[in-house]
Amino acid sequence: MSGLIIALVGNPNCGKTALFNQLTGSRQKVANFAGVTVERKEGSFTAPSGRTVQVLDLPGTYSLDALGPDEVITRDVCLGKVAGVALPDVIVCVADATNLRLHLRFVLEIRRLGRPMVLALNMMDAAAKRGIKIDREALEAKLGIPVIETVAVMTKGARALIEHIDTQGVEAPKATEEKDPHVEVREILSAAVVMPRFTAKIDDQLDGILLNPWLGIPILLVIMFVMFQAVFAWSGPLMDGIEGVFGWAAEAVRGYLPEGLLQSFIADALISGVGSVLVFLPQIIILFAFILVLEESGYLPRAAFLLDTLMGAAGLTGRAFIPLLSSFACAIPGVMATRSIHDIRDRLTTIMIAPLMTCSARWPVYILLVGAFVPERTVWGFASFRGLIMLALVFAGIFSAMIVSWVMKLIRRDKTDSVLMMELPSYRLPNLRNLGLGLWERAGIFMRRITGVIFAANTLIWVLATFPRAPANATLPEIDYSFAGMIGHAMEPLFRPIGFGWEICIALIPGMAAREVAVSALGTVYAIGGSEDAVANQLSGVIASQWSLATALSLLAWYVFAPQCLSTLAVIKRETNSWRFVGLTTAYLFALAYLAAFATYTVTKMITG
Ligand SMILES: Nc1nc2c(ncn2[C@@H]2O[C@H](COP(=O)(O)OP(=O)(O)OP(=O)(O)O)[C@@H](O)[C@H]2O)c(=O)[nH]1
Numbered sequence: 228m229s230g231l232i233i234a235l236v237g238n239p240n241c242g243k244t245a246l247f248n249q250l251t252g253s254r255q256k257v258a259n260f261a262g263v264t265v266e267r268k269e270g271s272f273t274a275p276s277g278r279t280v281q282v283l284d285l286p287g288t289y290s291l292d293a294l295g296p297d298e299v300i301t302r303d304v305c306l307g308k309v310a311g312v313a314l315p316d317v318i319v320c321v322a323d324a325t326n327l328r329l330h331l332r333f334v335l336e337i338r339r340l341g342r343p344m345v346l347a348l349n350m351m352d353a354a355a356k357r358g359i360k361i362d363r364e365a366l367e368a369k370l371g372i373p374v375i376e377t378v379a380v381m382t383k384g385a386r387a388l389i390e391h392i393d394t395q396g397v398e399a400p401k402a403t404e405e406k407d408p409h410v411e412v413r414e415i416l417s418a419a420v421v422m423p424r425f426t427a428k429i430d431d432q433l434d435g436i437l438l439n440p441w442l443g444i445p446i447l448l449v450i451m452f453v454m455f456q457a458v459f460a461w462s463g464p465l466m467d468g469i470e471g472v473f474g475w476a477a478e479a480v481r482g483y484l485p486e487g488l489l490q491s492f493i494a495d496a497l498i499s500g501v502g503s504v505l506v507f508l509p510q511i512i513i514l515f516a517f518i519l520v521l522e523e524s525g526y527l528p529r530a531a532f533l534l535d536t537l538m539g540a541a542g543l544t545g546r547a548f549i550p551l552l553s554s555f556a557c558a559i560p561g562v563m564a565t566r567s568i569h570d571i572r573d574r575l576t577t578i579m580i581a582p583l584m585t586c587s588a589r590w591p592v593y594i595l596l597v598g599a600f601v602p603e604r605t606v607w608g609f610a611s612f613r614g615l616i617m618l619a620l621v622f623a624g625i626f627s628a629m630i631v632s633w634v635m636k637l638i639r640r641d642k643t644d645s646v647l648m649m650e651l652p653s654y655r656l657p658n659l660r661n662l663g664l665g666l667w668e669r670a671g672i673f674m675r676r677i678t679g680v681i682f683a684a685n686t687l688i689w690v691l692a693t694f695p696r697a698p699a700n701a702t703l704p705e706i707d708y709s710f711a712g713m714i715g716h717a718m719e720p721l722f723r724p725i726g727f728g729w730e731i732c733i734a735l736i737p738g739m740a741a742r743e744v745a746v747s748a749l750g751t752v753y754a755i756g757g758s759e760d761a762v763a764n765q766l767s768g769v770i771a772s773q774w775s776l777a778t779a780l781s782l783l784a785w786y787v788f789a790p791q792c793l794s795t796l797a798v799i800k801r802e803t804n805s806w807r808f809v810g811l812t813t814a815y816l817f818a819l820a821y822l823a824a825f826a827t828y829t830v831t832k833m834i835t836g
């Protein structure tokens with residue numbers, strides 16, 4: 228039996244990716260705001276009849292008429308006009324049952340393509356909860372295409388959808404007379420849908436509070452505040468536990484293995500290096516849990532709405548918000564999401580500032596330094612001082628991004644103002660299963676980085692820091708004779724003015740590959756350097772006793788700006804297709820990093836003496 232190809236299309240945020248995940252068993256990212264999927268994704272599975280079904284998940288579009296790249300791609304994929312993508316046998320148009328007035332327009336556009344299609348009436352759970360009644364058969368009759376109800380975040384409906392396509396086959400809809408889409412949508416709604424009297428009452432009430440001009444921003448600040456407080460307040464015992472296990476393991480290795488290279492490799496590179504990053508897992512998970520809840524509940528686009536005035540003042544288009552928001556997880560999807568910005572100059576500005584958003588690779592570094600240097604104090608009777616500093620670091624990134632884009636706007640002499648046109652999704656209680664999966668997923672990514680890039684970088688650092696070995700009559704610590712020592716000492720003059728010693732210089736090199744590697748590299752360098760505490764995995768203890776406050780703050784300032792992530796630079800190259808632009812972005816970010824670190828170092832030195 229031959230295979231089957233189906234394509235998922237629909238407006239943004241209707242649940243295409245959730246359905247794709249149900250069908251194919253994969254775990255692509257879903258979130259409650261528009262524009263999450265920016266690249267088409269393919270997957271496949273075996274239908275009950277034994278035939279292989281290939282599924283294509285496409286970025287959401289509001290219409291096929293517009294000329295944006297996503298709209299063109301969607302239409303061309305549906306018509307089999309994209310090189311390398313076969314003509315889909317069936318188009319599955321996904322629609323949000325709670326918002327049919329909007330989504331049916333798109334269904335009609337797809338129907339006009341004249342290809343075999345099915346309507347997946349998604350979010351039926353939410354529709355039922357709001358008292359929206361949909362007569363499926365009437366809808367089917369009116370549209371002339373099969374309609375199947377689904378709840379893509381649970382398993383409901385996905386199987387029925389497949390069974391229908393698999394066993395009954397799908398035919399192209401019959402051509403109908405051309406009607407004004409507004410009129411046609413109204414006719415269909417009146418024939419098949421009964422709306423409750425007060426549909427979005429809860430949404431309106433919540434928006435009345437959360438988007439209130441006086442309350443909105445304070446509530447946003449409180450949410451952010453609680454988030455960072457929680458990171459420090461709830462993670463203590465777990466972190467102590469992990470630290471204890473690694474400290475014990477390092478001791479055990481030292482006890483069992485004879486002194487020598489093997490012992491040093493296992494204890495210094497593996498245990499101390501990896502352990503120094505792994506201790507942050509509890510904090511990372513707490514942070515991700517907050518972010519996921521904010522994503523799922525539909526609050527995030529509201530935050531965009533609140534910050535729109537600020538963004539407008541900085542000369543940014545409202546469309547920049549989603550890319551910048553994604554950059555808080557990682558700048559890579561963020562840079563890719565700028566595809567939704569049509570004005571090329573707006574797009575380049577957004578790409579330039581995306582790396583300034585606090586991505587998740589920065590968290591371990593911030594948490595380590597803040598934990599080591601900022602005293603655990605309670606301010607105003609209830610707030611953790613450390614949490615406040617973290618909040619300040621995040622805002623330092625945001626505000627510098629605003630300043631950079633404001634300067635760009637001055638340079639461009641651009642006087643246009645853009646308005647944020649955004650559809651606010653309905654509020655939704657986060658689904659526990661989804662949350663769990665999301666957390667599992669992100670913790671998995673963090674762990675894979677530890678076992679992959681961090682492990683590799685640590686091995687490299689260990690080799691560099693161990694060879695060549697110190698001469699027999701050595702007077703200095705061993706590491707001073709090694710390659711790492713030489714490189715570090717060579718770099719030191721350049722970084723002396725901003726307070727970085729040679730150990731930090733060494734850690735900055737592998738830190739170019741990925742930011743958090745610098746933490747584990749410091750762990751290894753200090754462990755080999757023979758610091759007692761680092762051996763017991765208390766890297767924070769070592770740096771607290773060896774660095775000055777000025778150095779620590781300077782490194783924090785450096786990390787707010789420095790473009791230490793090769794993958795981000797690579798994706799900027801891919802998206803802009805210009806090495807010059809990559810060079811410009813890298814140069815300006817390093818320059819900012821150096822300046823900020825220099826200013827921080829000098830001022831702190833002056834104050835602390
Ligand atoms: N309650 C409920 N929520 C759903 C359902 N389907 C999807 N969602 C949620 O709706 C949001 C959007 O889902 P996605 O799958 O990301 O939507 P998408 O169509 O891929 O969106 P884009 O990629 O932005 O075009 C997510 O928060 C999902 O968890 C459903 O049937 N019921």
Ligand SMILES: [Mg+2]
Pocket residue numbers: 243244245263264285286287
């Ligand atoms: Mg999607």
